């Protein structure tokens with residue numbers, strides 16, 4: 001997926017292949033600008049326009065959805081696939097009550113009457129644990145706290161019982177106690193309804209708490225994909241090692257944090273070989289060619305051979 | 321010189337705010353009766369959720385905001401109630417580093433100018449002495465001296481935070497008050513800045529008051545930690561025991577839900593998800609301000625406000641029923 005900009009072509013997502021199973025939670029993690037949001041927006045047809053070009057294939061329930069007409073995609077979004085954004089204020093309109101907005105969304109995809117949709121909105125607010133839902137349903141978004149707005153967003157997303165929920169940093173703007181409430185709510189709803197979740201975050205801690213499988217992105221490319229266990233305990237990509245090592249721990253104090261030298265790169269100047277090479281401690285000759293994603297279930301894009309990866313990882317673990 | 325560099329005694333800060341819907345104005349207490357000391361060379365971390373008064377406290381300490389009551393003492397002399405002119409010699413000794421490296425740097429000035437500004441204001445020396453000092457500061461924080469003539473927007477977030485740190489260190493302060501200095505940064509860059517701050521502390525013998533909402537970051541940098549809730553300190557003490565065995569139910573709940581890497585070495589814990597939201601500071605609950613959300617609250621908590629009392633081993637807690645260890 002690329003944007004044509006005045007400064008040149010931005011390849012915001014480059015060669016991402018991933019799948020989401022039924023009832024599964026897939027976490028997408030990476031630093032700012034790594035293409036997490038754009039990758040999901042582009043598959044939903046949310047990015048359009050003359051400067052946007054998308055290649056590849058996206059299948060949902062076995063059907064190709066990329067490039068479908070806008071009308072069809074709109075019907076799919078909100079009904080089968082729902083999206084939750086980082087800032088609920090962008091998705092909620094300030095001039096309508098929360099209840100009206102949820103009811104309207106329901107009416108677009110069902111033939112419930114106004115009254116029935118309103119009642120359903122109250123039930124949904126109750127389901128996402130908003131206290132006093134029959135009163136709250138008539139309030140405006142600004143009368144809700146940040147956590148309550150995010151709950152309202154989730155209620156709206158759930159209104160048509162989607163089978164896939166894409167949540168883009170749903171808790172990044174929230175405090176830890178509120179974050180815990182929202183993550184617990186998502187897990188509960190998933191268990192109850194068996195839906196699949198894609199959770200976008202930059203927080204390895206959040207990933208570690210909720211994801212079944214993890215996609216680590218760097219500079220628009222997947223660096224590593226595997227189960228949570230594989231990525232967190234047996235990481236194979238030097239970037240993942242850096243990400244994990246940079247997180248300050250709650251249970252013990254390390255003298256120094258592992259750091260990744262340099263800064264996250266701009267998608268305008270991704271080097272020709274491995275995108276991570278300029279910051280990589282283990283860079284070597286082969287890295288001037290682009291490493292393919294290798295592996296069967298646990299995949300990574302790094303030229304180091306397996307034995308070497310194992311050894312490096314052990315060294316890092318030893319040191320910290 | 322005394323071992324205590326900063327003494328904060330019963331500091332309260334009220335704001336008068338318009339109440340939507342109700343008309344008229346009312347007082348909110350952003351900081352309520354906070355007391356603590358910081359010893360020279362130590363790092364005191366302050367942690368708490370959004371709106372609990374961390375930034376207000378920081379601004380009261382460096383005298384960017386007048387306190388409503390209470391005193392702030394720096395190196396043994398009281399700062400509260402001093403005139404601007406009287407404050408001036410103290411100001412250079414205590415510097416504030418802000419959260420947002422983007423908003424806190426003037427976009428129309430070169431970074432050399434930005435770092436030199438406090439030097440000029442405090443008449444550090446001749447032009448060439450100032451220039452030399454700026455170069456020295458750039459090297460100190462790991463920035464390329466060739467980039468001195470560039471503008472803030474040409475730098476990344478982490479580099480901008482380094483510029484902010486360089487500026488705050490320009491006058492050789494004794495105390496650096498850092499208000500969420502790494503919250504806006506990506507984790508790999510955050511780690512670089514945290515390591516830099518640790519190095520500088522060692523090299524220059526700095527004292528830090530380090531404010532953040534990230535529990536892991538606070539533990540990593542702090543010798544002692546204070547936990548704030550609704551403008552008040554609810555627990556305070558040496559970092560390790562506070563994290564390993566919190567005394568206040570709020571600290572315990574916070575730590576139990578902080579996301580953590582499950583890499584096989586993490587502690588086992590039971591999640592305590594507390595319900596509801598932080599109350600509006602304008603409607604502070606009676607008794608213990610935490611009681612409506614507290615999993616172990618009793619009748620007494622609704623009525624009687626617990627004060628921050630000693631709990632042994634340098635620990636303090638404000639709770640009628642602290643967790644038993």
Ligand SMILES: Nc1ncnc2c1ncn2[C@@H]1O[C@H](COP(=O)(O)OP(=O)(O)OP(=O)(O)O)[C@@H](O)[C@H]1O
Pocket residue numbers: 003005010012030031032033034035036037038039202266267
């Ligand atoms: N409309 C656009 N035009 C040009 N470039 C864009 C556009 N939208 C995004 N980009 C670029 O695409 C890249 C990926 O952006 P994206 O928003 O997906 O990152 P992200 O991983 O979600 O980051 P964050 O954690 O900051 O949300 C970025 O470099 C961004 O600057």
Ligand SMILES: Nc1ncnc2c1ncn2[C@@H]1O[C@H](COP(=O)(O)OP(=O)(O)OP(=O)(O)O)[C@@H](O)[C@H]1O
Pocket residue numbers: 335336337348349350368369370371372373374375376377533601
């Ligand atoms: N100038 C002001 N006028 C009125 N109220 C204020 C003012 N500054 C802060 N407050 C209020 O005081 C309380 C404490 O705010 P403060 O900014 O100190 O919190 P904080 O702990 O720094 O939060 P955050 O983590 O979001 O930065 C909040 O309720 C805030 O709305």
Ligand code: SF4
Pocket residue numbers: 237238239274275276277278280281282283284286287291301302303304
């Ligand atoms: S391919 Fe080379 S540069 Fe890229 S991560 Fe692996 S070792 Fe580092």
Ligand SMILES: [Mg+2]
Pocket residue numbers: 036037038168
């Ligand atoms: Mg994003």
Ligand SMILES: [Mg+2]
Pocket residue numbers: 374375376499
């Ligand atoms: Mg603040």
